[in-house]
Amino acid sequence: MAKSRSEKKDETRSKLITAGAGVFARRGVEGARIGDIAKEAGVAMGTLYTHFADKEALFDEVMRAGKTIVLDGLAQSQQADGDRAIKDRAAMEGVVAFAQIYGPLFRLLLSRGAGDQPMQREVVDAIAALRITELEQGKKDGWVRADINPDAAARCEVGAVFHLLDWWLDNPGKMTDEELIDQLCRVRRFGVEGLIPEQG
């Protein structure tokens, strides 16, 4: 079955986004070289410009695609059978798996650095928004303390997860996956001093 012209075009576009993800993740937006992206995608430099207006536009597409994957993964973890603790753990398992597979892209998506990178902000905001809804519900249902501000707590949780994984990616030997997921759940839910409520 021969590929149609438009299928081939979509394929080229995909290759560019994948290659862009890799290079942007490794070198950052400013550091990424169009030539490297094209080479990694296996196309000519000019081809990039038949699909995206410029480097920035490709970056936005990469971020948009990454955001979709991350958000879809989080949404799916909510479908997990079981109580809150199980769903929460499923979410952390998903995030850790994503970080392990995509590594640098995970960093690119979640990081918040110097300079204005609206798309980067957008991804972090979207993830935080998802968690804010959960925390608000948690306050109603009583499993989130009343003294918690959901906006603030969501940011703290995103930061905690990102920084721990960022460190772990560079020091994978320091903890097993299981320990990592465990800590991620524990610290977010109970802090370092908080007492764990009785079951039931």
Added chain:
Amino acid sequence: MAKSRSEKKDETRSKLITAGAGVFARRGVEGARIGDIAKEAGVAMGTLYTHFADKEALFDEVMRAGKTIVLDGLAQSQQADGDRAIKDRAAMEGVVAFAQIYGPLFRLLLSRGAGDQPMQREVVDAIAALRITELEQGKKDGWVRADINPDAAARCEVGAVFHLLDWWLDNPGKMTDEELIDQLCRVRRFGVEGLIPEQG
């Protein structure tokens, strides 16, 4: 009293570091222009190269200086009179004050983004190291739960603080300083679900 030649040189060096902090913070390392830094410092571009080997070297100095300020601030907060809660709150107050004053520089110092920025890692590592010591002591003293891994928890705390402040700097109207500091203490210590132990 006329300034000695060496005093003048030190002054120029300081101006360059201050200007560098501003420009690096605003534009990132790759985005920063040597010409902008020189202009902001009020010296010629060539002067920069009589003080620093290259752009990278200036960046390292900026980060080193920032790191010193942050670490000194944290150390000082440990001198505060009172119990653990008071010291912890003092630390958060210091961090919030620093973020308010330095804004973009705070972001630059604490962020962990794409690309290899050894100095950026160094700053985050140093802050985490400080907290790891405290958490280890806490485990011995019993105020940190036994199921906490200090290495992991310290990273989570740094991430939580950085991301919350990063968000707050862009949305200062969402919370007062007091509320911010409050949440920072609460989330780090007790998470969103953890019970707060009885006083005494």
Added chain:
Amino acid sequence: MAKSRSEKKDETRSKLITAGAGVFARRGVEGARIGDIAKEAGVAMGTLYTHFADKEALFDEVMRAGKTIVLDGLAQSQQADGDRAIKDRAAMEGVVAFAQIYGPLFRLLLSRGAGDQPMQREVVDAIAALRITELEQGKKDGWVRADINPDAAARCEVGAVFHLLDWWLDNPGKMTDEELIDQLCRVRRFGVEGLIPEQG
């Protein structure tokens, strides 16, 4: 009646020449974009290359077509009933009408700028040649002064007409068509100081 394949091809070719005339006129040869010409012609970029070897070849066709229109118009004005003055005025009326309709194309055809544009030269040369013949006849018939060099005078006339119209196209409010044609005839025939010979 369905169009035959060859008729369709001719039609496409015409559309390309018309579109080329517009774009070349507006942007110049170097400034014209093949993509713009194709878009304006309503065909794909590749189609252009099934009709013309390259951009230069299309430009040559555009100029050739324009040259034909201009020369035909001038020839026709010579068929006008009446004496020399009437024929001359008819020629100027034709030129003004052409400039009004085609605007930028008129400029493209008549201008002589930097760089070597053999076709541009060819058009100007052809118009001048036409006038040289008339002036030579005029010398024989006595209505052109003996001290006039037809080669030189023809160039002057072409230049005078082109520059006045070039200015007028940008400043149409400065003169009515009638005044314009009037000045065109007067200045070419009698200069600014020359006496107008008695009628008869």
Added chain:
Amino acid sequence: MAKSRSEKKDETRSKLITAGAGVFARRGVEGARIGDIAKEAGVAMGTLYTHFADKEALFDEVMRAGKTIVLDGLAQSQQADGDRAIKDRAAMEGVVAFAQIYGPLFRLLLSRGAGDQPMQREVVDAIAALRITELEQGKKDGWVRADINPDAAARCEVGAVFHLLDWWLDNPGKMTDEELIDQLCRVRRFGVEGLIPEQG
């Protein structure tokens, strides 16, 4: 006597303008290559950008400089001793000399082609403006016919001079300098049919 730094900078700037004049004149604005201009000026490509914002800005400077030379030359010809005919001839001698020396630059300055080249328009406008003043005075003094519109006539004269010289530069063997200047005066003043008024 060593050149000061600022003198050297001015020298570099001059070399760039001269080189720019040559390359722009030969290839047009779009056709001119920054690398060629730099090479011709004997400097690095980057140097061009320490003196001019971009190619366009250099082009403007070239045109401005050329305009000044041309206008100064015309003004000087008005200082010539003698009657109107002598001054007029002096002006034509000056223009011919300029065209002979600068050749392609003369074409660049005076031409009006496709596309919007505001500086090119400005030069032609300035020369026309100079002549308009003279023609208006001529109408008052009676040596310009009453039926002449100075605005229109000035454009015609500029066009006549430019086109004749443009042709002559490519066909220098067709006329001697003297004949050229003669025709330039005659055609502009008396047209091809106009009677030359009696002396006195």
Added chain:
DNA sequence: TATGAATGAGCATTCATTCAT
């Protein structure tokens, strides 16, 4: 030490042209 004009390698982007469909 300070200066800032000059350098030139490096890069993003353009666009005429090709060719598989």
Added chain:
DNA sequence: CATGAATGAATGCTCATTCAT
């Protein structure tokens, strides 16, 4: 014949770094 995605050489411009003054 028509198409338009792909090509890649060519080009304008940037900017960290140097060095004569």
